[in-house]
Amino acid sequence: MPIVETVGPKTARSPLPLPEIAGDNALRRFGALPTPSLQWNAEVERETAPLYARVKNVVPPNEWPFFAPYVKAINALKRERNAVILAHNYQTPEIYNCVADFTGDSLQLAREATRVDADVIVQCGVHFMAETAKILNPDKTVLIPDRKAGCSLASSITGDDVRLLRQRFPGVPVVTYVNTSADVKAESDICCTSSNALQVVESLGAERVIFLPDEYLAKYVASQSKVKIIAWKGHCEVHERFTGDELRQVRESDPSIQIIAHPECPPDVLAEADFTGSTAHMIDFVRQRRPKRVVMVTECSMADNVQAELPDVEFVRPCNLCPHMKRITLPKILDSLLHMKEEVVVDPAIAAKARRAVERMIDLKR
Ligand code: 13P
Ligand code: SF4
Numbered sequence: 001m002p003i004v005e006t007v008g009p010k011t012a013r014s015p016l017p018l019p020e021i022a023g024d025n026a027l028r029r030f031g032a033l034p035t036p037s038l039q040w041n042a043e044v045e046r047e048t049a050p051l052y053a054r055v056k057n058v059v060p061p062n063e064w065p066f067f068a069p070y071v072k073a074i075n076a077l078k079r080e081r082n083a084v085i086l087a088h089n090y091q092t093p094e095i096y097n098c099v100a101d102f103t104g105d106s107l108q109l110a111r112e113a114t115r116v117d118a119d120v121i122v123q124c125g126v127h128f129m130a131e132t133a134k135i136l137n138p139d140k141t142v143l144i145p146d147r148k149a150g151c152s153l154a155s156s157i158t159g160d161d162v163r164l165l166r167q168r169f170p171g172v173p174v175v176t177y178v179n180t181s182a183d184v185k186a187e188s189d190i191c192c193t194s195s196n197a198l199q200v201v202e203s204l205g206a207e208r209v210i211f212l213p214d215e216y217l218a219k220y221v222a223s224q225s226k227v228k229i230i231a232w233k234g235h236c237e238v239h240e241r242f243t244g245d246e247l248r249q250v251r252e253s254d255p256s257i258q259i260i261a262h263p264e265c266p267p268d269v270l271a272e273a274d275f276t277g278s279t280a281h282m283i284d285f286v287r288q289r290r291p292k293r294v295v296m297v298t299e300c301s302m303a304d305n306v307q308a309e310l311p312d313v314e315f316v317r318p319c320n321l322c323p324h325m326k327r328i329t330l331p332k333i334l335d336s337l338l339h340m341k342e343e344v345v346v347d348p349a350i351a352a353k354a355r356r357a358v359e360r361m362i363d364l365k366r
Pocket of ligand 2: 151238
């Protein structure tokens with residue numbers, strides 16, 4: 001069933017204001033800690049050797065002396081702060097493999113956020129992920145190491161836009177991708193991620209669904225379902241840059257190559273893919289099939305992280321960098337734990353409404 005209508009701003013929006021953070025409230029509650037030594041020496045080398053073993057295929061030996069003192073300091077500080085680090089699959093290998101307590105796609109990170117026992121969650125990902133963790137944990141302290149880590153999808157739509165859509169399409173349920181602000185989630189019936197979008201849309205039993213804000217994910221869902229989809233013109237600035245032409249060239253150069261793509265890519269890109277799925281599903285595909293050569297049509301760090309685990313698989317370009325994900329670095333994570341910044345806050349009334357939409361998604365049977 002094709003998309004029945006695509007709505008949305010005709011021109012690109014100016015960036016939304018920076019997300020709300022709570023000043024230095026968390027610092028006042030927890031207090032600052034002194035900066036630890038960041039010297040590279042034999043003791044640091046010995047202590048971090050098991051962690052280096054995890055990334056040695058993708059982190060050159062001459063870079064490890066820079067990363068290792070941060071890795072050691074961050075892991076010690078996590079214990080001192082009773083903090084956990086949740087890291088998205090797009091985080092760089094030294095974060096993903098060496099300081100994260102839990103890694104995954106957006107759905108896995110949201111699920112994990114409901115199980116966290118620690119006082120503090122440090123979200124190594126982008127702002128909507130940290131906000132989702134806060135929505136699910138109103139009493140915990142949620143930190144993001146760089147508050148400017150945004151997302152072009154999240155900034156493509158506001159809560160006002162959703163309210164207007166509801167007036168224009170009365171009675172049509174609204175599904176929003178988790179790549180949205182709390183305000184947008186609060187106006188939705190249910191959230192979804194790239195790993196459950198089809199299941200969520202079909203769970204509503206509706207003839208028509210408003211699906212926001214990713215036009216290409218909406219088109220992908222529409223291609224798999226009989227439900228009529230009303231889409232929005234939001235795009236991921238990373239995935240929209242891939243083209244069908246570049247993948248056809250890759251395929252011509254090696255017909256046996258496996259091309260696996262994220263559903264935020266345009267339809268002509270997905271048409272060239274052997275498999276389409278969320279970041280976690282893409283990783284599982286490579287783990288299970290062990291292709292000789294593969295293109296992961298998504299953010300570049302994904303391939304590095306899987307390469308660290310599976311050195312026999314050859315990862316072929318293209319890939320694109322997400323500038324927002326790349327704002328998160330080891331020095332900023334260290335600073336976040338030392339100075340309890342940046343604390344993510346969500347207005348409690350908005351959080352309560354948004355929680356309903358996120359929990360409704362989490363509660364869907366797998
Ligand atoms: P996943 O939920 O598939 O990890 O996607 C999140 C994201 O931002 C992809 O660009
Ligand atoms: Fe947003 Fe795209 Fe970056 Fe994912 S890759 S966080 S969708 S801009």
